[in-house]
Amino acid sequence: MKDLARHGPHIxxxxxxxxxxxxxxxxxxxxxxxxxxxxxxxEKMTMQGIxxxxxxxxxxxxxxxxxLAAVTNNEELVKFLLGLGxxxxxxxxxxxxxxxxxxxxxxxxxxxxxxxxxxxxxIVDKNGRGILFYCICxxxxxxxxxxxxxxxxxxxxxxxxxxKPVLTVACSTATENEEMCIKLLEKGADPNIKHELMGTTPxxxxxxxxxxxxxxxxxxxxxxxxxxxxxxxxxxxxxATGGFFDVLKVMxxxxxDFNQVASDGNTPIHYAARGGHDSCCxxxxxxxxxxxxxxxxxxxxxxxxxxxxxxxxxxxLRKAENAYAKYSKPGxxxxxAPWMVFLYDWCVERxxxxxxxxxxxxxxxxxxxxxVNKEDFIxxxxxxxxxxxxxxxxxxxxxxxxxxxxxxIDTKVFLSGKQFLSKTYLMxxxxxxxxxxxxxxxKGRKKGGKTKIYVPICTLPExxxxxxxxxxxxxxxxxxxxxxxxxxxxxxxxxxxxxxxxWWYLQHPQKTYINISEAAKLGDIESLKQAFQNNYPVDTxxxxxxxxxxxxxxxxxxxxxxxxxxxxxxVNAVDNFRWTPLHHACHGGQVDVVTTLVSAGADIDAQTxxxxxxxxxxxxxxxxxxxSFLIEQGVNMRKENKKEHNALDTxxxxxxxxxxxxxxxxxxxxxxxxxxxxxxxxxxSPATRPQTVPPIPYGKxxxxxxxxxxxELGKVKDMVPEFMPPLQTPPPRSADRRSSVIRVQSSxxxxxEEREDIQYEPKxxxxxxxxxxxxxxxxxxxxxxxxxxxxxxxxxxPFQKNIASRVELFGGPED
Numbered sequence: 001m002k003d004l005a006r007h008g009p010h011i012x013x014x015x016x017x018x019x020x021x022x023x024x025x026x027x028x029x030x031x032x033x034x035x036x037x038x039x040x041x042x043e044k045m046t047m048q049g050i051x052x053x054x055x056x057x058x059x060x061x062x063x064x065x066x067x068l069a070a071v072t073n074n075e076e077l078v079k080f081l082l083g084l085g086x087x088x089x090x091x092x093x094x095x096x097x098x099x100x101x102x103x104x105x106x107x108x109x110x111x112x113x114x115x116x117x118x119x120x121x122x123i124v125d126k127n128g129r130g131i132l133f134y135c136i137c138x139x140x141x142x143x144x145x146x147x148x149x150x151x152x153x154x155x156x157x158x159x160x161x162x163x164k165p166v167l168t169v170a171c172s173t174a175t176e177n178e179e180m181c182i183k184l185l186e187k188g189a190d191p192n193i194k195h196e197l198m199g200t201t202p203x204x205x206x207x208x209x210x211x212x213x214x215x216x217x218x219x220x221x222x223x224x225x226x227x228x229x230x231x232x233x234x235x236x237x238x239x240a241t242g243g244f245f246d247v248l249k250v251m252x253x254x255x256x257d258f259n260q261v262a263s264d265g266n267t268p269i270h271y272a273a274r275g276g277h278d279s280c281c282x283x284x285x286x287x288x289x290x291x292x293x294x295x296x297x298x299x300x301x302x303x304x305x306x307x308x309x310x311x312x313x314x315x316x317l318r319k320a321e322n323a324y325a326k327y328s329k330p331g332x333x334x335x336x337a338p339w340m341v342f343l344y345d346w347c348v349e350r351x352x353x354x355x356x357x358x359x360x361x362x363x364x365x366x367x368x369x370x371x372v373n374k375e376d377f378i379x380x381x382x383x384x385x386x387x388x389x390x391x392x393x394x395x396x397x398x399x400x401x402x403x404x405x406x407x408x409i410d411t412k413v414f415l416s417g418k419q420f421l422s423k424t425y426l427m428x429x430x431x432x433x434x435x436x437x438x439x440x441x442x443k444g445r446k447k448g449g450k451t452k453i454y455v456p457i458c459t460l461p462e463x464x465x466x467x468x469x470x471x472x473x474x475x476x477x478x479x480x481x482x483x484x485x486x487x488x489x490x491x492x493x494x495x496x497x498x499x500x501x502x503w504w505y506l507q508h509p510q511k512t513y514i515n516i517s518e519a520a521k522l523g524d525i526e527s528l529k530q531a532f533q534n535n536y537p538v539d540t541x542x543x544x545x546x547x548x549x550x551x552x553x554x555x556x557x558x559x560x561x562x563x564x565x566x567x568x569x570x571v572n573a574v575d576n577f578r579w580t581p582l583h584h585a586c587h588g589g590q591v592d593v594v595t596t597l598v599s600a601g602a603d604i605d606a607q608t609x610x611x612x613x614x615x616x617x618x619x620x621x622x623x624x625x626x627x628s629f630l631i632e633q634g635v636n637m638r639k640e641n642k643k644e645h646n647a648l649d650t651x652x653x654x655x656x657x658x659x660x661x662x663x664x665x666x667x668x669x670x671x672x673x674x675x676x677x678x679x680x681x682x683x684x685s686p687a688t689r690p691q692t693v694p695p696i697p698y699g700k701x702x703x704x705x706x707x708x709x710x711x712e713l714g715k716v717k718d719m720v721p722e723f724m725p726p727l728q729t730p731p732p733r734s735a736d737r738r739s740s741v742i743r744v745q746s747s748x749x750x751x752x753e754e755r756e757d758i759q760y761e762p763k764x765x766x767x768x769x770x771x772x773x774x775x776x777x778x779x780x781x782x783x784x785x786x787x788x789x790x791x792x793x794x795x796x797x798p799f800q801k802n803i804a805s806r807v808e809l810f811g812g813p814e815d
Contacts, residue, residue, distance in 0.1 A: 017057045027056045034065045037077060046084050054086050062093035070098040070114065073107040078114065088119040095125030096134075103134040103149065106141035111148050121154040128161035130154060132184070136169055138176035146180055156189040163196025171202040171218075174211035181206065181214045191223035199229035208238030212246040216349075219254045226257050234260035240268040240284065243277030245430070248284065253349030255342065255387065258289040265295035273301040273317060276310030279430050285320035286425055287341060292321055336422055342387050343397075344417040348427060351415060353384060358411040370412040374398055377409045466536070473540045475513040479526035481767040490769040516540050520548035520564070523557050526767055528564075538567045545575040554584035556785065558592050561585075571600045578609045586617040589798030590785060591625040594618075604635045611641030619647060619663065621798040622656045631666050638673065654802065 018027040026049050033041045042065075046054050057064050066086045069077045078098075082088065091097055096104075099119040102111040115121070124130045132154050135146040150156070158166045167189045170181045181202075185191060194201055203223045206214040215235075219225055228234050236258050239247040252258075261267055269289045272280035281301065285291045294300050302321065305313040327334040347354060357380045361372040372380075378394060388394050400420050401409045413419055417426050465472060484502040494500040516536070519527045528548065532538060539547050549569040552560035565571065574580055582602040585593040594614075598604060607613055615635050618626040631637070640646050645653075651663040770778065796804060 016052065016055070017062065018059050023050060023056060024059060026050055026053055027058050030054070030056075030065055031058060031063070031068055034068050034077065034081075035072075037074070039077075039080060042080075043084065052085075054081065054084055055090055057090070057092065062091070064090045064092070064098075066090060066098040067092060067096075067101055070102040070107065070110050071105060073102070073105065073110050075109045075113045078110055082113075082117050088114050088117045089123060091123070091125075095123075095127070097123055097131075100125065100131050100134045103131055103142070103145040106137065106139055106145060108141050108144040108148065111145050115148055115152045119152075121149050121152045124158065128159065130158040130166065132156070132158060132166045133160065133169065136166075136173070136177060136180060138173065143179055143183075146183060150183065150187050156184050156187050157193060159193075159196070163198075165190075165193045165195065165202070167191075167193060167202045168195055168200060168205050171205035171211075171214060172209060174206040174209040174214040178211055178213050181211070182217050185217050185221050191218045191221045192227065194227075195229075197230075201227050201229075201235070203227065204229065204233070204235045204238055207235040207244065207247050207251070208242060210239070210242050210244040210247060212244070212250050215247050216250050219250065225251055225254045226260075228260065231264075232260070232262040234258075234262075234268065236260060236268040236284070237262060237266070237271055240272040240277065240280050241275060243272065243275050243280055245277070245279050245283065248280060248287075249345065249427075250349060252283075252287050252342070252345040256287075258284050258287050261293070265293075265297075267293055267295075267301075269301045269317075270295055270299075270304055273305040273310070273313050274308055276305065276308055276313050278310070278312035278316045281305070281313050282316040282320065283430070285317070285324070286336075287345075288338065291317055291324050336425055339387065339389055339393060340420050341425060344421055344425065346387050347415055347417070350384065354380070354411070354415060357384065371408040371410050374402060374407050374409055377411070377414075471513055473536055474516055474542050476516050476519065476527055476531035476536055477534075478512045478514040478519075479524065479530050479767060480509045480512070481526075481769060491771050493769065515542055516548050517542040517544075517546050517551045520551040520557065520560050521555050523560055525560055525563060528560070532567055538564060538569045539573060541575075547573050547575075547581070549573070549581045550575060550579070550584045553581040553593050553597060554588045556585075556588045556590035556593055558590065558596065561593050561596055565596070565600050571597055571602045572606065574606075578607070580606045580614070582606065582614045583608060583612070583617050586614045586623070586626055586630075587621060587799055589618075589621045589623045589626070591623070591629055592785070594626050594629060598629075598633060604630060604633055605639060607639065607641075610643075611639075613639050613641075613647070615647050616641065616650045619650045619659060620654045620802065622654065622659050622802045623798055624658050624662065627655075627659050627662055631662070637663075637666055637670060656802075656805075 018024045026045065030042065030045050030049070030053060033045065050056075054065055064086070066078065066081055066088065067090070069081055088099065089097055097119065099111055099114040099121070100123075102108075102114060121131050131149050132146065135142050135149060156166070160166075167181070167184050170177050170184060174181050189202075191202060201224070203215060203218045203225070204227070206218060226234065234256075236248065236251060236256060237260065239251070248256075248258075258268055267284075267289050269281055269284045269291060272284060281291075291301055299307075300317075302314055302317040305317055326332060358370070358372055358377075361376045361380070362370065378398065381388065381394070388397065397420065398409065401414055423429055462472060470477075483500055484506060487502075488494055488500060514524065514527055516528070516531065518524075519531075539549075541547055547569065549561065549564045549571070550573070552564060571582075572580055580602065582594065582597050582604065583606070585597055604615075605613055613635070615627065615630045615637070618630060637647050641650075648663050648667045651660045655663070
């Protein structure tokens, strides 16, 4: 292995391919031994087989034993094969080396072993792609693989045969691979490298992906902000298409020229208008993009916005056209000079650097005094290379901020831009406006106020114990699997019940209990089966008033859900917030669980305490399959919650564009609601609700037996139904109370010969244990249902994932 590590890329990596019958049989046998990790057989075949068998490639895909070990992520086996003389740079028929295969699957530990063994990171496959192409994937392991490849000399400016550079490929998914793109740039990747066929640059790809951090890094490394591709498209065209306002801000701070006309006559503002991005339209028009220019189809941006149905964009473009026409007249001059706008954008981008420099020069002792001397102010701007054309413009800027001629400048006012720009050009004008409360008005009760939802304080009684002195029904015995592990395991169970006699000589485990809802949540089906066999109620509630079916549905356990339904679990039971199992399933985000509950008779229009339906819970998770399924089942789309929001209003607040389009399409297809003619609407009769939530407890002196009761609590009590009936204890066994003598005499008189029962009952029954293959299959199934991120520590369920994505969309959580 040391000899292999000493050699570099000059070694010929074309290894022999098995062609003869003997070679094919031996290499196939060796590959099978590698799959089974049969090390003695591998060593035997390597020593006694054909020469250099360990470096042979199979004739179908050219795979060698080291390729196979790298794909299976078995670093110990890789070390073993390298010790037997396996070449780390062997290539298959696609030109891929073992280290490429390890990087493709994110096997960082295996890749590190191969790198230490001398794997060449400069080898390319038959398509010209180096190892860095195989590292581009949005996972932490692939990021670690990229770091290993860069540490061992992988070329950062590698281009495939189709002319696509690796940095361009990484920047095309920059929002998911921000860390990778930045690492490539820090290691010396050319920020201006172009796609040889299309002429696109990494900046264009990053702008199209919407990653402001990668765009900033590219421009800081010297990227050309005004580069165009073969069709004349600028990076601003791509940013405007996606409505990425932050990307446009960064580009403006680095001097981007937004007056770019593509070959089809479109400017960036045309694309922003087509997408309905009103903020981008306003920003581009203020930063030099002409709002009245027509494209090759003869359409202005406002005409495109009108065709797309975007009223907000049309409004901003109409303002831009009026301002453009006003300042285009002879003798009219725009007070917001282009160099001032550029200076303001530059200050916004470098605000932290400016504050750090100015803080060293503050003249006052007060912490709130942000003034500096005029000379120091000029020196800071020159040191940071502020985009001020000449000294005359610098003098004009200083004069604007020192009107009292005291020789000091308030840096806070300068950074705000209010002194030299109009308010409409400032970043504060792009922030959402908060609605101001109207002063005055009529006294008395306000109309349309917030709806008060009375939440009952529900308490669960400790309840009677189960027969035999066992804990209450919500605590069930935990099924503990114990056996002699030296004789039996999950892959080698006993052949019949009497074979496992561990009960006679092993110490018995202590009996433990588990909450029935916790068992459903964790998927402990054996404990549930034993409990129901011992007459435990299937709809037993925990202290949060959740039934096992609710917990199983909320956590997506399809097998537990089906089993509980077979045992007679109530599919329309409600908790203290009136959530049904279908509400929990829609919030959990598994369409198979939702389908099972609906097939079992779940009410698809059930409403919670605040009026939410299962469809609204699915929309809150942005779960497209569940929303489509519920709509197909004929759910009532017009039902409203206590805020008078229907499904469409909920989708506009919570859902992503795909779910919103589905709900919008369904709403558009609904017939208009019929209006009632004349008269007052009849009062709705109160709906009957299932009695599954406990009554409201009263304190001393309150309630029906103790004196006065508040009207609000009375409302809540009327709203909340009564609790479940008491637990049913199993019927006592019938016992023959006659004495043994009388029983013997009666049997002798009747000439009935009693036979002794010789049936043997095993002391312990083998619990059904899934085999290793079944566990792997279950793990693969769970990844398919929940996504590949399930195995990582930062995994989030559907609802939390949707919340996190929307928080990031609005700027991230506040510190």
